[in-house]
Amino acid sequence: MSSSSFAAKKGSLVLPLFLLIITTVYLATALQITPQFDEGLVGPSFVPVLASILMYVALGFVFRDILRTPAPTDDAADNEATAEDKPSLAAAIKIVLATAIYIAAFKTLGYPLSTFLYVYALLFFFKLENTGQIRRVAYSAIITAVFYVLFAMIFQVRLPMLEGLLP
Template structure:
């Protein structure tokens, strides 16, 4: 396979890996004011970095293995190169950046609900119905609220700051 074809298949994952590295460097520069135990200000960003590195490593590994495999089925090859799959890591990163940007303005419940809905839409093979999408997104939001607010005692902004700003 030519060098251009290899770069075409690895460009987006490698670019996302570089951005994750920059983000990880920023996580290590977060200053901790006082010891908050295991779940401090570096915990969630560090967890996201680790998850990004692992998933991008898996994507790159599978792409490299796919390059070596000449027995690929034509139908599977067409599915792998579809635009939706090729740009999926990019749209995941955009969704997460939008979540981070909107978290303070919208509050935890709405921002997390919208992120969950976006990720479900990205990773669903079929288009889920609106009711099913709302149900799954609500369950995901509740589970993560239980994990962080209840289990780890992380304070989450429940009310949208944008709403408080409007009411003033």
């Protein structure tokens, strides 16, 4: 097994491992639930415990499938997708970070400023090619304004308006 095919297999193990940890934490918490009155076997912790056990079984099948399936060879992987077409996790991570910052700043900066900056960042991450700075700024302003009209004016939603920065 080449190093890259081993890495591919390792990559597909990360999510089931994460789910395994989550399930274990969930099960441990389920076992600590104290019912307010006795319902017999099927109390507040019954379904969570059952769900955890079924989850372990299903994860077992997934682990078995991953370990049994041969990882794609380097050549096969290359044939399937050109370098240009290969998905890049970096763009998704950048969007997650931008979104987290947007949410954190939403009330403080207010809808107009935070949304404008967020949209500008998204246009950048989505590679809006062949477009100058002025156009990107214009697109960001238009999108911000359109959804302000939709939410605040048509659907009467109270959106934060820079009050977080005012004394």
